[in-house]
């Protein structure tokens with residue numbers, strides 16, 4: 001019975017005052033707002049795909065369902081694990097209670113086959129986020145365990161459509177199945193990560209977005225791939241960037257229509273649909289100067305409005321946008337080492353110094369500050385409210401996307417953005433600044449998932 005039906009019944013004198021007061025209470029206490037079931041399932045990327053691809057999914061959908069929750073309103077999400085392996089869910093970019101962060105061994109027990117876990121949180125910041133497994137993610141994420149989380153503003157800007165563009169890459173074999181043999185491929189781990197040979201948008205090859213001339217679209221881009229950095233090209237002149245990693249920015253025009261998303265990063269665009277009816281406008285993935293169409297806008301035969309709307313709408317600021325970072329911060333070095341063509345000769349793993357040959361036996365080929373994998377002691381432990389300056393040095397041959405759990409930060413290269421994932425190219429040095437204001441144990445890791453699995457992960461504690 002939904003609320004409207006209930007009101008209708010009560011106005012007819014059916015149901016009484018007692019029911020009226022107890023029904024909503026019962027409902028909010030016992031029923032989660034959202035249920036996410038992880039299971040083995042099958043998926044088709046193209047309409048005429050003869051043999052479906054076997055995947056891991058949430059609620060049978062690739063990617064997982066687009067969850068829309070309200071800023072500042074508590075949400076409960078029941079996670080049920082119907083897979084034959086343990087798992088957990090991490091809410092990427094949300095500054096929520098540590099116990100809900102979804103990191104097995106650090107913030108919760110792993111959820112075993114047949115098990116459940118209720119995530120309950122109040123998202124402080126509106127914007128575009130995502131959720132994904134944080135258990136054996138080099139394998140589970142590659143097989144599909146990711147979905148989109150949108151935190152709605154109380155008064156969202158008026159647009160004609162609010163659309164999601166979740167881009168992923170897959171390593172698919174000749175039978176259209178996930179190439180499982182390459183999942184632990186140390187060669188790929190030691191390079192840029194395990195790259196796919198097939199790209200999907202919202203789980204589809206060449207996804208079509210139906211639009212009409214004159215429409216204003218909010219377009220939420222999310223890179224949910226394990227390791228592929230996506231450089232995308234749009235072919236419309238009327239595109240503004242309005243948010244980065246969920247956080248509002250002063251709207252600016254997207255020069256040449258090109259943008260780059262490292263794994264885990266998001267960009268919200270506002271696009272005015274300028275083409276005439278029945279036209280198409282491709283969205284292309286650029287790989288080594290070659291353009292591959294991965295999706296397109298398909299203009300209907302109708303016109304929504306002849307005159308485009310004026311000026312993109314700036315999003316309302318989030319609480320994080322108002323965090324003042326003091327000039328004086330505790331400086332913490334973060335040296336990224338390892339990988340193919342790197343100079344790392346040894347590192348500490350599980351408390352013991354190992355040569356590179358020994359490390360390879362343990363699939364550990366990347367390190368932060370000479371330590372491969374999660375150390376027993378945190379990288380730093382500070383009191384709540386301490387300002388941190390991470391001095392990041394990328395001392396190896398590959399780019400890395402650094403993700404910090406439970407916090408947003410400022411990368412000195414782009415000081416007007418509040419990011420949760422920042423790309424450091426080969427040889428790059430830079431500084432990440434944030435206020436460690438969320439109590440608990442939080443991970444810092446590379447979001448090229450094979451680099452994380454290969455050792456590029458550490459943690460800090462806020463007390």
Ligand SMILES: [Cu+2]
Pocket residue numbers: 399400401446447448451452456
């Ligand atoms: Cu990396």
